[in-house]
Amino acid sequence: MTQSTPSRNKSVLVVGAGLGGLSAAISLRAEGFDVEILEKNEKPGGKLNFVEIEGFGFDLGPSIFTLPQFFESLWERAGKKMSDYVELESVHPHWRNFFEDGQVLDLIEDQADMREELKKLPGDPEHHWKQFEDFLTYAREQYELVDEGYFREGLDTLWEMIRYYKLRLALKMDHSNSMSESIEQRFDEPHLRMIFEYFIKYVGSSAKDAPGYMNLMPIIQFDYGLWYVKGGMYNLARGLARLLDDLSIPVRYNSEVVEITKEGKHVRGVKLQSGESLTADYVVCNMEVIPAYAKLLSEPPKFLKKIEKYAPACSGLVVHLGTDRIYDQLAHHNFFFSRDQNKHFDTVFQQGKIPEDPTIYLVAPTRTDPSKAPEGHDNIKILPHIPPIDPDNPPSHEDYMALKDRVIDKLERMGLTDLRKHTVVEDVLTPVDIERMYNSNRGSIYGVVSDWKKNQAFKFPKQSSRYKNLFFTGGSVNPGGGMPMVILCGQKVADRVVKAEG
Numbered sequence: 001m002t003q004s005t006p007s008r009n010k011s012v013l014v015v016g017a018g019l020g021g022l023s024a025a026i027s028l029r030a031e032g033f034d035v036e037i038l039e040k041n042e043k044p045g046g047k048l049n050f051v052e053i054e055g056f057g058f059d060l061g062p063s064i065f066t067l068p069q070f071f072e073s074l075w076e077r078a079g080k081k082m083s084d085y086v087e088l089e090s091v092h093p094h095w096r097n098f099f100e101d102g103q104v105l106d107l108i109e110d111q112a113d114m115r116e117e118l119k120k121l122p123g124d125p126e127h128h129w130k131q132f133e134d135f136l137t138y139a140r141e142q143y144e145l146v147d148e149g150y151f152r153e154g155l156d157t158l159w160e161m162i163r164y165y166k167l168r169l170a171l172k173m174d175h176s177n178s179m180s181e182s183i184e185q186r187f188d189e190p191h192l193r194m195i196f197e198y199f200i201k202y203v204g205s206s207a208k209d210a211p212g213y214m215n216l217m218p219i220i221q222f223d224y225g226l227w228y229v230k231g232g233m234y235n236l237a238r239g240l241a242r243l244l245d246d247l248s249i250p251v252r253y254n255s256e257v258v259e260i261t262k263e264g265k266h267v268r269g270v271k272l273q274s275g276e277s278l279t280a281d282y283v284v285c286n287m288e289v290i291p292a293y294a295k296l297l298s299e300p301p302k303f304l305k306k307i308e309k310y311a312p313a314c315s316g317l318v319v320h321l322g323t324d325r326i327y328d329q330l331a332h333h334n335f336f337f338s339r340d341q342n343k344h345f346d347t348v349f350q351q352g353k354i355p356e357d358p359t360i361y362l363v364a365p366t367r368t369d370p371s372k373a374p375e376g377h378d379n380i381k382i383l384p385h386i387p388p389i390d391p392d393n394p395p396s397h398e399d400y401m402a403l404k405d406r407v408i409d410k411l412e413r414m415g416l417t418d419l420r421k422h423t424v425v426e427d428v429l430t431p432v433d434i435e436r437m438y439n440s441n442r443g444s445i446y447g448v449v450s451d452w453k454k455n456q457a458f459k460f461p462k463q464s465s466r467y468k469n470l471f472f473t474g475g476s477v478n479p480g481g482g483m484p485m486v487i488l489c490g491q492k493v494a495d496r497v498v499k500a501e502g
């Protein structure tokens with residue numbers, strides 16, 4: 001609680017110290033609640049995680065930091081300044097894009113440099129620039145609309161959206177097209193189409209299934225920058241842990257919650273794996289909603305069936321390599337595109353199969369932070385998006401390793417010569433590891449999928465529909481996955497709890 005906030009004499013247990021849980025705990029403390037966090041792992045941050053192997057510092061989860069304003073507002077709410085806890089460095093260029101036809105194109109924040117860069121593409125550069133500028137104008141309109149209500153008001157349902165936006169929802173928000181359709185209407189250059197479609201990577205969904213207004217995503221980096229957390233992404237978790245200390249919020253690590261105890265339409269507290277029971281006025285759950293309802297609340301199959309529409313976003317094969325040479329052609333963030341991106345989206349999101357030739361995200365952080373690898377070495381993280389685990393037909397470990405081999409073959413073919421031969425350290429996480437480490441739904445890495453037909457791109461509401469004093473936070477809750485979104489979610493959950501208090 002900040003010095004000026006009176007205590008409410010009301011208690012909250014937060015299940016999970018992922019970014020969504022930490023943000024909710026800090027915001028609730030700032031509102032005068034007594035808060036305690038229970039975390040199954042031995043450290044905070046959840047998917048924001050790291051490992052150090054033989055002098056290579058690997059960020060196991062997020063590598064791109066965007067929308068700093070949503071983080072700053074959390075610190076402000078706690079009466080503190082973010083820059084006293086976390087330092088950000090801007091990343092240039094934003095991304096480097098590699099295509100199978102040999103085309104390479106950077107995404108650059110500076111307009112004059114971006115305009116120059118477009119001259120690398122076949123065709124008329126002025127025409128490309130006009131389409132690029134027009135697309136950003138359309139994307140900015142979509143961003144501003146979504147930001148004003150869905151983000152900042154913390155809207156949770158279609159009814160709340162209709163009440164807030166009124167006619168603008170139908171007239172201004174681009175929901176009649178898919179993301180891909182709106183891109184196709186605005187770009188005729190195939191490389192640009194593929195690049196803008198793959199902005200969907202921020203939420204682990206398919207540009208074919210997500211609504212057009214999700215084309216707001218380029219704006220998060222073109223207007224608000226693309227950042228690295230100085231010293232490594234995990235320094236964000238360290239900064240948040242210091243804020244918890246300063247606010248006297250206790251965290252119990254190695255404390256897995258195995259049950260949320262309930263009585264009628266209320267929850268009473270939680271039971272830990274150790275057998276200990278704790279009670280509270282409110283429970284805020286940062287474990288994903290579907291596994292929480294299934295495993296912690298043992299809800300009936302009929303209810304679990306009803307919430308299946310909040311299907312998991314994609315998972316990923318996360319491959320970390322330390323190499324004994326530097327690949328100079330790489331920027332900090334890189335994409336190696338699939339020959340056929342339509343097929344990639346279709347295989348992962350419609351068929352639920354491991355793709356033959358996925359679009360690959362590759363991070364080489366030493367371009368911004370040389371401390372992440374020994375001198376003369378490279379630190380490379382490779383992340384193709386793949387389906388969440390199908391419980392009825394789970395891929396074998398060999399299937400995942402075959403994908404790893406295909407991906408490395410592709411990278412070698414596209415210029416990372418002898419990548420395999422130069423690898424001196426390797427660490428791989430499959431969807432099975434991701435599910436085990438964070439209790440995510442079938443190994444999802446961004447919470448709930450944004451799919452117009454399945455869920456109109458909504459995630460779960462912040463307040464449980466079954467228990468009045470149970471709230472959810474994190475990537476499976478509106479506004480969804482990605483660090484800025486879950487940090488925002490925690491703040492909006494606190495607003496809902498305050499509202500429930502009356």
Ligand SMILES: Cc1cc2nc3c(=O)[nH]c(=O)nc-3n(C[C@H](O)[C@H](O)[C@H](O)COP(=O)(O)OP(=O)(O)OC[C@H]3O[C@@H](n4cnc5c(N)ncnc54)[C@H](O)[C@@H]3O)c2cc1C
Pocket residue numbers: 015016017018019020021038039040041044045046047048060061062063064065066255256257258286287288316318383437438439440445446447473474475476480481482483484486
């Ligand atoms: C490989 C990868 C790359 C990514 N890249 C980016 C990126 O570049 N930029 C970006 O913004 N986002 C990225 N993301 C997504 C981002 O990491 C997540 O959206 C965000 O960190 C999720 O936060 P969360 O609070 O929802 O959940 P989590 O981080 O999963 O936190 C949940 C926490 O709850 C704990 N928990 C679960 N069950 C229990 C229980 N029963 N008892 C006690 N504790 C429990 C877990 O251990 C965990 O600490 C990436 C994710 C991954 C995995």
